[in-house]
Amino acid sequence: MSHQSAKLSTAIRQPISAVGRAIRAFDAACSWSIANPLPQPGQSGDLARYASVCVSTGREMRVMLVQAVSVSPGLHKPQSVRRRRGCGRAVILDVARRLLRERSLDGLSMELVAQEAGYTRRTIYNHFASVTELFEVSRKSLIAGLEPLVPNAITSRLPMTLALSRFATQASRLFADDRHLDLMLSAIRDRHASSWIANAYDTAIQRPLSDALIAFLDEAQAAGSFNGNSRSAAFQLLWTLQAAATSTSIFNSADTGARSEPDAIVRAFLMQHHHPDAMAA
Template identity: 30%
Template sequence: MAIHSGSTQIASTTRRSGSREAIVDAAHRLFLERGFGAVRMDELAEAAGVARRTLYNQFANKEEIFREMLLRVSRQLETAFPPGVETQGGVEEVLRLIARVILDLHKSPEYLGFLRMVVADSRQFPWIAEELAVVMNPQTERLVRFLAHLTSLGVLNCRNPTLAAHQFMGALNDLSLWPWMLGRPRLPVPDDEVIEATVQMFLKYYQSAPIKESRS
């Protein structure tokens, strides 16, 4: 009896977990197709293939489902930017590695779909963009700290590490992320070329000698 009871409990937990995943998958599809505000909970239950009661046992409202989707994005970022990335070689090697990670993320349909949904719905639901920023900002701050640290060592000359970090990411986003978001083709340039050009352009400016102020 103990074995049977344990097996039943495991099966029940698995079903609950499967239902939860199915609901989030359905929400991802419907939110992207129609927008967060246009989708009703009943429609999510039908799309996920679960009973309405099952849906409400898992999530009290759409906001909770959105936050579960956000957890997926957070896990993607944590996997893409594991601890210690900043120590994987010299400045050029690390910048190339970070650039590669960013471009690889831009190839994830789930990641891109989530970003597109947030952009589309954030005007009506500003909290969506705010909660995404809470997840995204720590990764940007890691790059800022990395650039600030190298500046303190004299390797780089980033007077404003935050500006420098956004310039580096912005160059990559403009070539890879925004074309997809706007539904236009990206430049037919291989990733290796994009990465090398971006890193060298960045270093050409930020490894330059600091400008000395003239004294009267």
């Protein structure tokens, strides 16, 4: 086989392998979340920690998702960064975000950012005192852009199925947003190097979602239309929605047959937990 043929063969195998990992991660997520409630109902609502204990067939799903997102060729296309007068800080942040899709905080350096941005190191340091500050500003900008997308309440004035479907659709759009994928990767991958990122992700994204869903399910349980532990059920639904949305984003496919629609996930969830008379409500 020629050198060019070998490169082509490798280029073909890589996306297939990435999609395969995503499929396995999604399938494992759905089956694991149904079989296993939240281990400690009293803990803070943290989907990243919940995901970190999800183990299926000897594989850690958290690692599978990170690997699938990180290496998927179709998820983040490389962008050329040109030096633009008067917007150096924006260019630097854009470069940092792109680099952090491919590496952890430990693998980021001011020299690398300067090289990719087409600036000198002095210019980078004029805007950011350290790589840690650059990382924090980059991640906080993602959080600021995502917070308006977080559904933090579920109306009880609608039928239960419709109310949950609307919430699930909004949550799925949030989970599938490229900025959320970037932030999720950092919260999982960089939580030891930068402890604040996991807490910030939990406070801004995960906790409002889980609090809204738990409050809604508690109210439904009091009304006799929901059975089960509201907290464990909320985490089960949120994790399944996140796994499905992440897989859909990795596939980046217009084929609706390859997607798990939020409505279908909600109906399956309610079939497991609803009171026998609640589906018609």
